[in-house]
Amino acid sequence: MMDNLRAASNHVVLKIILGLIILSFVLTGVGGYLTGGIGGDYAAKVNGQEISRAQLERAFSSERSRQQQMLGDQFSALAGNEGYMQQIRQQALSQLIDELLLDEYAKDLGLAISDEQVKQAIFNQPAFQTNGKFDNAKYMSIINNMGFSADQYAEALRKQLTTQQLIQSVTGTDFMLANETDSLAALVSQQRLVREVTINIDALVAKQTVTPEEINSYYQQNKNNFMSPEQFRVSYIKLDAASMQQPVSESDIQSWYDQHQQSYTQPQRNRYSIIQTKTEAEAQSVLDALKKGGDFATLAKQKSADPISARNGGDMGWLEPDTTPDELKNAGLKEKGQLSSVIKSSVGFIVARLDDIQPEKIKPLAEMHDEIAATVKQEKAVDAYYKLQQKVSDAASNDNESLAGAEQVAGVKAVETGWFGRDSLPAELNFKAVQDAIFDGNLVGENGSPGSNSDIITVDGDRAFVLRISQHKPEALKPLSEVTAQITDMLKVQKAQQEAKAQADKLLAELKAGKGDEALKAAGLSFGAQQTLSRTGQDALSQAAFALPLPSEGKPSFGVSEDAQGNIVVMALDKVQKGTMPDAQKQALVQGITQNNAQLAFAALLSNLRKDAKIKYGAAAQAQ
Template sequence: MLEKIRDGSQSWVAKSILVLVILSFAFAGISSYLGSSTAVPAATVNGEDISKAELEQAYQSERNRLQQQLGEMFDTLSANDGYLQTVRQQVLDRLVAQKLVDQAAKKLGLTVSDEQVKKAIFTEPAFQTDGKFDNDRYQALLRQLGYQPVAFRNTMRNDMTRRQLIEGTLGSEFALKGEAKQIAELQGQSRDIKYAIVNAEPFKADIKVSDEQAKEYYDTHQDQFIRPEMISVNYVELNSSDLAKNVHVTDADAQAYYDEHKAEYQSQEKRLPAHILVQFGDDKAKAKAKIEEIKKELDNGADFAKLAEKDSEDTFSAKEGGKLDWYEHGVMDPAFDKAMFELKKGQVSDVVESEFGFHLIKLLDVQPSTTIEFAKVKQEIIQDLKKKQADEEYYEQKEQLANTSYEQPDSLTDTAKAVGGEVKHTALFSRNTVPAELSNPEVIKAAFSDQVLQDGMNSEVVDIDDSHSVVLRVNEHKVAGTKTFDEVKSDIVARIAQEKANEKAEAKAKEFAASIKADKSEVELTAKSKLHRFDRELNSAIVTKAFQMPAPKGVPSVDTVGLADGFAVVVLDKVNAAEGIDDNVIASLQQQLVNQYSNQDYTSLVAYLKAHAEIKYSTDLDEETGLQ
């Protein structure tokens, strides 16, 4: 039981409860957790406020979710204030929708009784052990999640009330079996085709593009030649890893450190216990009497493993004769831990009381503490000492970096000298083409900040990570605008040439198509049988065209389709019926359709409620929200 609960609190049980709480947030919002406030609300929905604190907490939760989902990509996206404003707006829209659903449920008089809430908690699998409600597990998991029982019951009640309305709307949708079957047959059909590709490249040799044609194209397509805001910067960087290259640590230094910190290179003693557990249940005295009776049997020579298998209420370990796992000091419950480390190998403890019940503990084995030899850790110690000294120097120089760049705000020359570095330079770049060495959201934000671009000052010290910093200043700045004709002339010439080559390829492809229809073609076609609509081997344009073409009637269907660098002729010979469509496939598709229809219904419900609601947004939200 001990091991099971400790592991379980970090495994699927806790995760399932977390999902439960997240679902409650998704439908309920978070107003019940934050209480009332006299501050200006973020929005008012039919007279009910959504506080700025609610918005901020929901926004931070959404940021954390996106961070986990997108990883490093989110770091890049979050450097754009516009993206974060969009996320915040979406969060506020969601809170407004939740408030509207709350109000609609209340207006309809939907309620959930205490008995219904109790039944929901009792039947929640996360709170059960062997299919039965386990109050200890329930209490332990609520404590882990920071809930008081009353608050959790209220959350459950709100969630269940809301679901009455939502399920009453969404739950009425259905999809017919015939409807799903028809879609499955369309999705699963395959086609036998032949095709030939006419490459545009050979036609380019005979194409000439004049300056007048290029200029005319430029004048009529200037929206295609917008240049984003671009800058080049000068910067001074400070990196602990560079400083470490100049740090010298001797073997004697490493030996002295090892001798002084020898305890760090000793493994802790581990012990392997077995136990017999009797839980308190409803009668603690009765439980203690039972464990004492088991102790008497052991004192009279009974086998510990057999008694554990028969009498221990930790069914998880009972199957192994009560055997648990190897534990270091301080891992288990304090009372259990103390008793275990007072035993000698083979001894059985007296009755031990822990928060889980009464135990009898037997020490099965001991792994004594061992010391790692210096030779095995010498290089590791040397590297650690180098890093430590480099980090100390880094923080000293970082302060010097900040002071000098602030005192000399219009140059980085003195700043570089102060830290023994150099002023580095970049080529022009936009927010989306940042050099790899500066590709960090905070660096990008600093580079395009008013302090750097408008005021022409050095930036503040920007941390790329815990041991890597930069200070930068603008070197060249180009505002967003239209590129000049000279800048894009070569690209325009290449584009016009490609278009004209594509036109010639299209004409040739149509010529081939006509000859195929007349049954006079000598063009070599490539056959592809049983082509599926989600095929990834063939050019996607050819696949799409093949499934847009009508089924052949007596003679093949023939058509052409444009490609990125040419055209293709497509011949459809046969449409093959879908294979492998059974009741499971149809049932799965039916459910997908129901989910799709339900989502549409929910969107329509919220739209209806919004159309008939009075919603006011705050006009003085913090500037960074971008909300009006």
């Protein structure tokens, strides 16, 4: 729920970290995770507690990243809409306000997470483990990548778990009584026994006649339905970096390796052990014991105030410069086995020992040869691609009457498409930038004549097009002669439907009046065999059957519906009977309803918290 967690949640490795609970850890100070902004430059104040501009910016950035990942190419268009981006910003702020309100409410209820719960959750998390054991170095590296100090992370996750506890307490209270469950199951599993009379539309369609006047009248009144869509034919040249591979020499590979050696270098890594104490006197006592030959691991397990490193005998694992706390960097430890003096840290005092050193290591060229060769080959191809792209662009601009000049420079013939419309763009041109160039009207000549060449249109970074519209047909009304058959068929169907509905209404009235047998015989119709329909049926006839009134005194109830083929159906509901529902299905039904009720309860809780809260918005709430 916390904003830093949202920011990290798009990282593939870090997704599994969400939901962990972490207590205060080694060598880091308490950083005000929810510190307010300066002066009036805040996003909101909730019951006097401030949501800072920085918090809102982090939440907005993470929500923006999430939507970009979810929407892909569509997000680029939406991102240019100021109103849309402001909406994302407001959603992020609303979430922060809800989190703060829930946190306050949880405190009022006295909800809390014990240190033991926190500690056990840490030790049991696979994300922080190596070979099934907690790895402090791995933990430090991960949370540093997330932008947290240990105390900030612990505080954020402690708040998150407390809020989850609140949510569970609210949403876990809904239940249904046994008799309620049985009644609901009986209603859902109910079955209806029906008979049907079908009035076939196709048979009636064949009997209909349509006059020329009716056809012309329909055509005049519905011209918008008979427009021929705008049509295009396009000639294009496609450039693709992947098809422009260049030879790579050993000297090219060596040169690349020499210039990028830092990328193949693992920095020096140090392994430390620490013992943390609450007071300087305790730390000095530990240091004295170590100098007299005391075992570091034993003392760490007995004396260290940090539960994580203590469990591992003080071992913090391998640390690279980026993940090494400043206190250890500045401790002056240079040799294996060297002890530090007493170090003051933000969480107390520590004594540290440098256990081992792994010197800087550079991967040899032989190990990286094939990877570098592929990289250099790709770079050369991209370089050649951009040079050719510029030449083709110049040629297309200089000869704007055709693509002949561009073809000569590119060394390929232009491809010409068949006719297509806005909703049938050829797959090879199905890129938004290409689509925009074709349909925005700038490349269309007058009166259907060819227009001008496009500029170079790049797509996906390593492909490009130059194109021209070779032929164009504007939107136009189809002549009556072209659509007469279509209109004739439509009018016949309309007339058949009207006749069928009139016949059904008449038959329905006769059935309700007790004269159904004579009416059915006169129409040459009869009810089919009785069938059993269930409430779960998705077809129109099943839905219609359960909308009919219950039969009374042994007399069926009647109604009219329509089947999937458009035929008109007269229905007779003879009987309603109880169905059966397996226990597993009944349990799933109850679970679904209670979950829905719980969601409504939680939404009501949030609504009431907002209604009672004093919320003041600051300048940062509207900043872009």
